[in-house]
Amino acid sequence: xxxxxxxxxxxxxxxxxxxxxxxxxxxxxxxxxxxxxxxxxxxxxxxxxxxxxxxxxxxxxxxxxxxxxxxxxxxxxxxxxxxxxxxxxxxxxxxxxxxxxxxxxxxxxxxxxxxxxxxxxxxxxxxxxxxxxxxxxxxxxxxxxxxxxxxxxxxxxxxxxxxxxxxxxxxxxxxxxxxxxxxxxxxxxxxxxxxxxxxxxxxxxxxxxxxxxxxxxxxxxxxxxxxxxxxxx
Numbered sequence: 280x281x282x283x284x285x286x287x288x289x290x291x292x293x294x295x296x297x298x299x300x301x302x303x304x305x306x307x308x309x310x311x312x313x314x315x316x317x318x319x320x321x322x323x324x325x326x327x328x329x330x331x332x333x334x335x336x337x338x339x340x341x342x343x344x345x346x347x348x349x350x351x352x353x354x355x356x357x358x359x360x361x362x363x364x365x366x367x368x369x370x371x372x373x374x375x376x377x378x379x380x381x382x383x384x385x386x387x388x389x390x391x392x393x394x395x396x397x398x399x400x401x402x403x404x405x406x407x408x409x410x411x412x413x414x415x416x417x418x419x420x421x422x423x424x425x426x427x428x429x430x431x432x433x434x435x436x437x438x439x440x441x442x443x444x445x446x447x448x449x450x451x452x453x454x455x456x457x458x459x460x461x462x463x464x465x466x467x468x469x470x471x472x473x474x475x476x477x478x479x480x481x482x483x484x485x486x487x488x489x490x491x492x493x494x495x496x497x498x499x500x501x502x503x504x505x506x507x508x509x510x511x512x
Contacts, residue, residue: 281310286318291488293319293326296495301415301440301482303331303365304346312353320355328354329361329413329440331395333376336368340375347383359383363393363415364405373404381409393440399431413480415440420447420468420510433478444472444481452509460500465490469497471510 289300300319302311315328322328332338332346350359362380367373383389393413394405405411414432416425418441425439432439447453447468457467465483472481483494502510 280307281314281317285314285486288486288488289315289318292491293323295488295491297491298325299327299329299480299482301329301442303334303363304350305334305365309349309353312350316353316355322356327360328356329363329393330354330359331363331365331393331415333368333371334365336366336370338368338371340371340379343371343376343379347380347389351388357388359389361391361393361413362389363395363413365395367394367397367401373401374408377405377408384409395442397428398425399428402428402431402437411437413438413440415442415482417441417443417446418472419444420450420453420471422446429476429478433476437478438480439476439478440480440482441472442482444469444483450510452512456502456506456510459506462496462500463493465493466497466500467502467510469494470500470502471507473497474502474507475511 300315302315312330330350332350333343364376364380380389380392384392391412392409393415394411395415397414402411402414414428414437416428418425429439445465445468453464453467457464469481469483472479485491
């Protein structure tokens with residue numbers, strides 16, 4: 280929500296080293312974007328704010344345009360660094376929705392374009408319309424359906440952004456490896472993702488500064504081949 284506490288948290292997150300903030304037009308009825316805009320605009324160099332539109336089935340092209348314009352206003356910016364098509368729905372052809380986003384890119388108002396919850400075929404269709412810089416699908420120790428997409432993104436130089444990266448089952452291996460590294464299971468889950476592919480950019484959500492610092496600590500963990508395979512099995 281857009282509260283003094285949430286805005287202070289956003290500033291502290293950037294100070295702690297967070298370089299990418301992920302949001303969407305629909306998150307908390309738009310309050311997420313407004314909080315980010317109030318807390319961080321004008322944005323310091325090196326901080327990427329990514330947002331999304333077009334989530335709901337039945338979204339029209341006019342509604343998608345209105346969502347994009349609202350994101351500019353809420354984020355208090357003239358240029359969005361990364362804008363995702365939040366979902367592709369058959370009722371709105373990919374060529375139309377991404378074509379609209381491509382218009383903003385051609386105008387210099389959107390720098391990079393992403394797409395979410397898609398397979399390789401849809402990514403290739405999307406790339407015929409506009410360069411795709413990022414793909415955001417659910418992926419974690421439990422949900423692994425998008426393995427081929429991750430490998431495709433690594434080959435093609437596309438960033439893969441796993442959402443819900445910390446979802447996991449209770450695991451003896453995870454707990455044992457965490458103890459061996461004097462780390463938490465959350466940190467090991469993130470370290471596994473980072474080891475999985477050079478294209479990987481996890482976006483763990485949190486509202487607490489201590490959790491945020493814990494997440495950042497995963498960057499310092501190097502899993503051995505044997506540990507990675509145990510977790511991957």
